[in-house]
Amino acid sequence: MEAQNGYSPLLAGDDHEAIHATGAGDEGDDVKLRLLGYKQQLKRDLSFNVVGQWAVTTSVDYSLAQLIQVIILLATGGKNGGGYLASKYMVIGFHAAILLSHAVINSLPITFLSFFGQFAAAWNMLGVFVLMVAVPTVATERASAEFVFTHFNTDNGAGIRSNLYIFVLGLLMSQYTLTGYDASAHMTEETKNADKNGPIGIISAIGISILVGWGYILGVTFAVKDIPYLLSPDNDAGGYAIAEVFYLAFKSRYGSGAGGIVCLGVVAVAVYFCGMSSVTSNSRMAYAFSRDGAMPFSSVWHKVNKQEVPINAVWLSALVALCMALPSLGSLVAFQAMVSIATIGLYISYALPILFRVTLARKYFVPGPFNLGRYGVLVGWVAVLWVATITVLFSLPVTYPVTKDTLNYTPVAVGGLLFLVLASWLLSARHWFKGPVTNLDG
Template identity: 80%
Template sequence: MTISSYGGEPKHSIDSDHTRLHELGYKQELNRNLSVLSNFAFSFSIISVLTGVNTLYSTGLNFGGPVSLVYGWVIAGTFTMFVGLSMAEICSSYPTSGGLYYWSAKLAGQSWAPFASWITGWFNVVGQWAVSASVNFSLAQLIQVMVLLSTGGMNGGGYEASKYVVIAIHGGVLLSQAILNSLPISLLSFLGQIAAAWNIFGVFLLMILVPLVAKERASAKFVFTHFNTDNGVGIHSEVYIFVLGLLMSQYTLSGYDASANMTEETKNAAKNGPKGIILAIGISLIAGWCYILGITFVVTDIPYLLSPDNDAGGYAIAQMFYDAFKSRYGSGVGGIVCLGVIAVAIFFCGMSSLTSNSRMAYAFSRDGAMPFSAFWHKVNKQEVPINAVWASALIAFCMALTSLGSIVAFQAMTSIATIGLYIAYALPSFFRVTLARKSFVPGPFNLGRYGVVVGWISVSWVATISVLFSLPVRYPITDKTLNYTPVAVGGLLVLVVSSWIFGARHWFKGPITNIDHSSSGDA
């Protein structure tokens, strides 16, 4: 891994960033005000250990328990770092808000560029919308559980919100995040740094406080060696169970492409964009493993925590925190406060996700790939892509509306948040190690001779999880137990390819310059 510079000269100034962007075909329209810390903060806040782990902790408990949680995190995290390193190397060479789809276009070669750009861009932008939808829906569900526990719990006549109340909360959360994302990037950057600090603070507070308060704790042997095979869904193969337990880790470790999407607003982007990606993954790996270890010491009865008849309605983390404080103080209020810490982290995660969404939509529409592109890439006086912000919030809300018809339909929609997004992550790396193996010109951050090896490992891992997470998760298989992930992702693939064949191939030419060559002031 080396740090070099374009043309032998280091590029530290804003003018150099503008020049590099000009070389890539774009004029500077967004306010370049982000430091490496701010760039990192957006990706770190989207990965958000407190969001992903707490949302799918029940899945990890059910499929393998502590072994899947503790060791699955290490395995998924290690391979995620390979994916991130490969992306970081490409980001350094092409630091634009378009990120993944722009990289694919440049790496696939002139003849394949339009199609490579089209398929990568749509998987990326739809995957990001799905992330915003799933993250904010999980926050709405957590708020509902907090209200339930605050009013007595399932067994004490507590208030259980209807699905319409949950979707209304989801809409209110998205509305507030869209308002925040309408602020100038300097203010949003400050909020992003607060979000990163809150995530770190929350992780270490909860991993120490909750086990300390709990009167009953699991043994180290249980945490590091217990493998739960009693999942109640007809799956008995330990390998199969462990694979399904990986979903929590892989779902959490996504969204770090935000650092690439924010590069046109980042100083010294060719170095700081890649640093943002790697730092976000690396710090999340360490913080996440510590958090998983800490809270798993509170697990003493897995069937009880997963039971829909407990006070939290089967929300394992909520029940764990509630019981820990109730056993010590006779009241679960402290546990509800801890859930509030998680809720704030999830809110910040959704806010940062919407930021990344809007920049991706702005860039993709700038190249004419989206319907009504002229509307999507409008930038206001504060140099914020305001229409992309509000449109992305609206689409995320509409995706969550599927939960009103069927929670299965919503789960299928949000499965794109993991598999669909990772497919978009892998495509540029695939083109880099195949079509562009000899022509790729690295930027200041590069992996040297290991770049191709790392690229192949990342592509192979994404191909593997795409298959594994499409496997059935319950037997016997019926319309209510079918894993709709391959249906959702396959459906998206069919739509994207069909739209290309029957329309876009005639007019979409890939990334296009927006520089007026008749003037010299754009750079």
């Protein structure tokens, strides 16, 4: 379901991206939209994209820091064997070190980034294939096909017994994993034949993610039988479910979970490269915003060095991602609310230009080399309606009974961001922001 509906925003976005990757098309479209009353401040998606991008980087690198915490715990004996559990301050330290390394790598010339990107793609493909085969093969007990495809875990400790509700909440993680396919759009100014290769990059990213991700989930799920135990804080991994799956699979067969720790290392490297790519995308988005004069101190962030890398935007992105993780020291609820912008905020940013494409610009939209033809408007509406639907669904409570500690603060976080953006526009930006700056004459 996620795969089918997830393609709608990306295809509709491709229809839009193919024209906006070219200077002449961009300028002509802007003129027509202005005549229709289109506000230029919406061209950059109400800032949901750049904030959502930072939230994604925060969530990815913080997840890696937590994974490192669990790897250390298991490598030193596990929770039940006297293993070392790093404190929340150590986790923030891991997070900071990861972001520092990502900022350093992203400060290198684009040729180095290209190498790391290709290596990351190969690592992900090979690593996922190894895991999806090795884990269920090693496991001494395997789940049945009926369990894998029909079982709903109602013993989840969240007070949720409805299969339909569990299904709806399960969409969130799937939707999150499909997030970020707009990275190709942010890199178009450094891409050859961007009006064609940009959309192709977006489509291929989602297609590969669907196939490989589905295979990985199947492989892991067939190695799972006792879900409540995997979620229990009393197991060796301290309740970190996927770590316990890997660790238990090898320990049950060989008497040692070392092989499971190696598997977690494979995952950790993949997550590391994901965070690296997120910083790359963040920095290009921040650069584009600041080039248009839409960010505080824009003159600082839109500068590039001799290697044509937006160096200041790179370090800004790493710093913001670090700051967004600091609330976790005081309250995981506050941190989770902030990170929730990663999914909802980004998909809102995807949907806004598509909405304008199928409404205000429907009769005036000039398609680029890559376009959906007569299906563009239909796919666009499906995308907009899907994003509207998941925005509501992902604002529902995820734990019952609902208290101040279990309340889903996503609507508060997203609504607060919307309020700040609109207030900024009304009080200040509408007086000086003229819209995107085009790089090409045409």
